[in-house]
Amino acid sequence: MTDPQQSSPADVEPAAPAQGKTTAPESANPPPAGAEPARPQTPLAPPRMDPVRKWVLIFAAFCLVLLAWYMAADRYTPFTTQARVNAFVVPIAPQVAGEIISVDVRTNQVVKKGELLARIDPARYQLAVAAAEAQLALTQQSLRVSSSTVDAARAALDAAKAALLKDTQNEARLKRIDADVPGAISQRNLETATLARVEREAQVRTAGANLQQAIEALGPRDAKNPQLLAARAALDKAQLDLQYTRLVAPNDGLVTDLRVDAGNFAATGQPLMTFVAVHKIWVEAALTENNLGHVKPGDAVDLVLDVWPDEPLRGRVRSVTHGVAGAESTSKPGALPTVQNQRDWLRNAQRFPVLIDFEDPAQAARLGARVGSQVNVLVYTG
Template sequence: MESKKGSAKKVSIIIVAIALLILIFSVLSSRFTPSTDQARVQGLTLSLAPMVSGYVTKVNVSLHSEVKAGDTLFIIDRTPYEIAVKQAEINLENVTQSLTAGMSGLKGATAQLNSARVSLERAKKNWERTQRVMAQNEGAFSQVDRDRSESSYLTAVERVKTAQANLDGQKAALGPTDANNPSVKAVLNQLEKANWDLAHTVITAPSDGIIESFNVETGYFASAGRPIATLISNKTIWIQANFTENNLTHLKVNDKASITFDIDAGEVYDAKVVSIAYGVKTQTTSAGNLPTVRNSKGWLLEQQRFPVIIALEDEEIYKKLRQGSQADVVVFTGNSSILNTLAKIKIWFISKISYVR
């Protein structure tokens, strides 16, 4: 009986010792070799929306098509936009002709002013001569001749004023005769807008990637600013791993890491820490309102997680991945050979489990 009690006691001690060792390992590993299964492949998702409206006349892609930056994806009916360009060009020609006619008018008004000034100069000299002669001999000219000379001079003065006013009026109406003319500016802007609209009837790929959310066919009416497909960029990809706060104790940028993906079961890849988030949203607060505080339920407070960006050492591996793919990550923050070895065994085991989970 005493032998059985002794054996049970030894078993209990062993179990407690193992549990204690597991607890110690769990605490140390969470600090020095933190791991998480909350990791996913992330990337840029771009909405493909036309800048102009119209019926789709050509579709060069299909669902899951792989495209390169600059590839033509869709073409919108160009006819109305080509007509708008031609109309803007005609308007520019009309304005140019109007300016040419206005320039001719200016030349005529300038000639009239010069002629009036010449006539004024003659009339002025004649009137001055008449006044000198009459000052020396009052009877040299009759009153009619004197009045005629004065009237010619005054009439010439008024003609110069009229010609000058006519020239000033035409200049004001015509405005600048170069590209600063308001009418020229208006039609040039119209032509530029028409060419811009025409250029945007061709929808091209803004980046390398894969076409998703595609449901467009020839004859579909595309509205400006309304997405007609989605491009998943395969050029900008990263891995976001969400670690708990106590995992971040020793974790730092450039720490070595190992990662395994469900999409590539059985393989473990070398990686490193690129960046660590400094904050996450924990409550909703709007201006003028008090923050909402949620009461936690249960004995233990749920651990807060922070995003950590992980980069693969071999960039060729990214070609195998898909956005949203799940991954498991372990980071090596210290030089403990025991903890690092155990962490490597753990991530290797997880990679093999991916075959069946």
């Protein structure tokens, strides 16, 4: 049994706090005996974002910014790697045939305009010139003879006219005497005078025809005479063929792809070597159609050659090609176009050549800008 004198725990006064120590105030409603003490309440923290979701959103925002930048750059600063260096490439082919007697250049040699490249045996062409000169001399001599023939025919005509005039006057005189003194002139004499006049008229007509024939055979007496023009043209052609036996450089440039040597036979129109105008080079860039909205002649261009990627060059847009042959076009006039049945969701963008000039072609050539070299192109529109 419990001692009535013993007080309950609730009646026991709380002990005084020790000196120098502080105690936390007790709760107004102390927890019941045997219960766990109450934990202090802390403010709730905001929920934390899932790291995966966070990085997905950052990546999506970055992609949107990148897409917007790409679309703007594609229109205002178009870029392409489909570009090559171009120049005028001329096959050196003889215009006359013959044996090659000398080749005066070597492969990849720089040449000047008019410099001798090769020579073809000129012997037969020299003979042709001599023959043409002789033919011209014969033609001139023949024209002089024809001119003399014309002069002789004209003189014969004048003589026939004078004789006709004399016979006509004699006939008129006899007829007048016979009219004044009938029977003074015999009928025989009158008939003879008339016959003489008629014969003279025939002679005049014949002389006139001979003169006309001589004039037509001679033609013009000046430099426009057809025979003289033909003879001079033959001489000019022979001299030109002789000149063609010397193959010379058409301009400043470089000779490459040399295929022959002395002793080979050169056929007309068959290339012997290739000439490249390396001092007149440009870039042909293939830009997509959606790149061309703001591109115009004069726009600045950055050019980076694959051979020297750390030395960009400057250029200017020369022109934009106005048309290309599409897959639907046909080369036969009057035929219907062939339509390609495309079933793809996406179609390839059409590309158009854009011609770009180097601001300093000498620097480009010095850095190794060869025909066919690949170039990265960046156009600044505006």
